[in-house]
Amino acid sequence: xxxGASFCLLFSLSLVLLGSVHAKPNYKEALAKSIxxxxxxxxxxxxxxxxxxxxxxxxxSDGLFAHVDLTGGYYDAGDNxxxxxxMAFTTTMLSWSTLEYGKxxxxxxxxxxxxxxxxxxxxxxxxxxxxxxxxxxxxxxxxDHKCWERPEDMDTVRTVFSVSARSPGSDVAGETAAALAAAxxxxxxxxxxxxxxxxxxxxKVFQFAMQxxxxxxxxxxxxxxxxxxxxxxxxxxxxxxxAWLFRATNEMSYYNIFxxxxxxxxxxxxxxxxxxxxxxxxxxxxxxxNNDKNFEQFEAEAESFMCRIxxxxxxxxxxxxxxxxxxxxxxxxxxxxxxxxxxxxxxxxYMKATRHTFNCGNLLVTPNSLLYVAKRQVDYILGENPIxxxxxxxxxxxFPKRIHHRGSSLPSLASHPxxxxxxxxxxxxxxxxxxxxxxxxxxxxGGPNQNDGYPDERSDYSHSEPxxxxxxxxxxxxxxxxATLN
Numbered sequence: 001x002x003x004g005a006s007f008c009l010l011f012s013l014s015l016v017l018l019g020s021v022h023a024k025p026n027y028k029e030a031l032a033k034s035i036x037x038x039x040x041x042x043x044x045x046x047x048x049x050x051x052x053x054x055x056x057x058x059x060x061s062d063g064l065f066a067h068v069d070l071t072g073g074y075y076d077a078g079d080n081x082x083x084x085x086x087m088a089f090t091t092t093m094l095s096w097s098t099l100e101y102g103k104x105x106x107x108x109x110x111x112x113x114x115x116x117x118x119x120x121x122x123x124x125x126x127x128x129x130x131x132x133x134x135x136x137x138x139x140x141x142x143x144d145h146k147c148w149e150r151p152e153d154m155d156t157v158r159t160v161f162s163v164s165a166r167s168p169g170s171d172v173a174g175e176t177a178a179a180l181a182a183a184x185x186x187x188x189x190x191x192x193x194x195x196x197x198x199x200x201x202x203x204k205v206f207q208f209a210m211q212x213x214x215x216x217x218x219x220x221x222x223x224x225x226x227x228x229x230x231x232x233x234x235x236x237x238x239x240x241x242x243a244w245l246f247r248a249t250n251e252m253s254y255y256n257i258f259x260x261x262x263x264x265x266x267x268x269x270x271x272x273x274x275x276x277x278x279x280x281x282x283x284x285x286x287x288x289x290n291n292d293k294n295f296e297q298f299e300a301e302a303e304s305f306m307c308r309i310x311x312x313x314x315x316x317x318x319x320x321x322x323x324x325x326x327x328x329x330x331x332x333x334x335x336x337x338x339x340x341x342x343x344x345x346x347x348x349x350y351m352k353a354t355r356h357t358f359n360c361g362n363l364l365v366t367p368n369s370l371l372y373v374a375k376r377q378v379d380y381i382l383g384e385n386p387i388x389x390x391x392x393x394x395x396x397x398x399f400p401k402r403i404h405h406r407g408s409s410l411p412s413l414a415s416h417p418x419x420x421x422x423x424x425x426x427x428x429x430x431x432x433x434x435x436x437x438x439x440x441x442x443x444x445x446g447g448p449n450q451n452d453g454y455p456d457e458r459s460d461y462s463h464s465e466p467x468x469x470x471x472x473x474x475x476x477x478x479x480x481x482x483a484t485l486n
Contacts, residue, residue: 025382027482030395031108034478037393037442037471038115040407043082043151044072044122049114054412054438058151059158062138066160068129070138073122076228077467078405080151081139084126085172085216085228088179089272090468091119092244093342095182096282097476100346102186104483112475113186120183120198123176127201130162134205136172136216137161141227148425150410155422161223169216171230173209174237175275177202181244199248206241209234210257232274235261240275243282255294258283264301268308268317269328270339272469277305281343288350302347307360309340310373314361323386323452324376331462334391334447337377338473344374345477378477381444386452393466394441401435402458404465408440409458430458444470 039052043059062082063070074090076083098105098112105112126135140159147156163169180202187195217229230237239258246254258279270277283298307315309326319327328336348370351357357366383390383398390396393403403409410420410429415437420429436458443466448454454463 024485025379025384025396026486027378027478028106028486030382030392031105031475031478031482032111033392033395033442034444034471034474035108035111035115035442037440037444037466038074038118038468040440040443041074041076041468042072042118043075052438052441054414055407056152056413058154059138062158063125063129063135063160065158066130066135066162068125068135068160070122070125070129070135070160072118072125073138074119074468075151076469078403078408078461078465079141079144080147080149080154080156080406081141081144081227082122082137083141083224083228084123084136085175085224085230086272086467086469087119088123088172088175089275090472091116091123091179092175092182092240093339093469093472094119094475095179095186096346097342097472097479098186099182100349101476101479101483104479106483108479113190116183116186117194120180123179124197124201127176127180127205133162133164134169134173134176134208135160135162136169136176136220137223140223142222147422148406148410148430149420149422150407150413150425152407152413153419153421155419159223161220163216163219165212167219168212168214169219169234170209170213171234171237172216173205174234174241177206177209177241178237178244180205181241181248184248202241202245202248206245209238209241213238228272230273232265232267232276236265236275236279239264239279240282243279247282266301266304266308268305269336270343271336277302277340277343280305281347284347285350288354288356302343303358303360303365306344306347306358306365306370309344310360310363310365310369313363313365319450321448321450321452323380323448325380325385325448325452326377327450330449332446332465332467332470334381334444335467335470335473337381337447338444338470338477341374341377342473342476344370344377345480348374349480374477375481378474378481381447381474385448387448387454389448389454391445391447391454393443393445394439400445400454400456400464402433402456402464403436403440403443403445404458404461405436405440405443408436408438408443411437432458440466442471444474446470 184198287295287299
């Protein structure tokens with residue numbers, strides 16, 4: 001073969017290889033799967049429309065100990081406990097995603113609404129079942145975590161936890177109010193009666209959060225700690241709840257509340273526990289889109305947050321792995337990545353609408369500056385990383401096969417009708433090296449370590465466990481890139 005011809009052939013092959021390596025992820029497929037995942041986390045009686053058919057009814061007696069109906073809602077991660085604090089944050093983020101990006105979701109919009117409603121139906125029960133009480137969880141985590149059993153087989157005590165005037169929980173109440181207020185806007189045009197119920201309940205729950213102030217961690221102790229302690233305190237949830245109620249109602253009383261709560265923290269993360277950055281971006285919308293001078297403080301705080309995240313900012317406090325992934329904390333790092341990516345994408349959206357730019361020192365930041373970092377994180381999660389691993393289960397050719405998830409790792413009722421007891425799930429299932437028998441489609445796991453490595457071990461829950469709040473924050477960016485790039 002002539003040298004020129006061989007060079008052309010090699011050049012062509014290299015282009016093909018580069019094309020396959022850098023092929024754009026199918027964001028529409030990822031969006032659909034990121035929402036489908038929530039069906040795998042459902043508690044309660046499943047509808048006929050259930051697509052993840054390996055799941056069955058579970059938790060049908062939830063609330064019995066308190067003589068109330070607390071069926072429904074979501075299991076938070078790979079266990080069989082309903083923790084309302086992260087569940088409410090999940091609901092708020094799904095609602096915010098739908099409010100910002102619903103028009104870009106196409107056929108996934110009804111599915112997003114269904115995922116939200118599965119949570120809000122449950123949260124409404126928790127808020128209205130007993131006057132003066134807000135139920136905030138079902139299942140004893142200390143008992144549940146000693147078992148490896150399907151939710152359908154649960155035989156652990158389904159203890160019910162609540163907050164009240166005597167045992168306050170402003171953090172979980174503030175987040176619940178935020179979730180209900182945000183969701184009320186999602187349903188405003190499609191189900192007015194339901195929307196009004198959500199908003200009416202959000203007002204009452206927020207009033208309770210303000211009137212009886214205190215941390216739910218102090219009231220409930222080992223029922224929620226160390227699992228979902230309110231490490232950042234409850235002021236951020238009061239701000240968050242007031243901000244969402246202000247957006248839902250436009251009433252100045254809520255504006256006065258978040259102004260009266262005083263100076264905010266300036267964090268460099270956003271999560272189910274720490275809402276400050278979310279508050280700043282949510283309220284900055286008013287400054288940018290409405291040119292409201294009263295909200296310029298929040299615009300400045302949102303931009304200060306972005307300057308702590310951007311990799312080439314002189315004020316950066318965020319680490320990145322060699323492969324380009326934001327790295328915040330060793331345990332369940334992707335929860336911070338997806339939540340921060342949501343804020344990057346959403347603030348860029350506001351900036352684009354108003355042709356706004358800002359500076360981090362001498363660095364000029366444009367909307368595309370934020371979108372570049374956001375897209376890099378989304379693409380990394382979907383497989384554009386050093387080990388070519390998609391961290392979304394069921395997406396791409398190479399994804400986690402041994403996730404830390406009871407329902408996924410144990411045979412379904414259809415294939416194994418006999419009950420699998422508390423201890424029986426460990427051998428041979430939990431300790432097996434075999435892939436999980438049930439694919440929890442769309443689940444995003446905790447993610448790689450700081451060296452971009454991922455061992456894919458079921459026992460390695462810090463990296464292999466999915467969670468509802470990881471997915472909820474990813475829905476918005478996926479919808480944005482699906483509409484923009486696919």
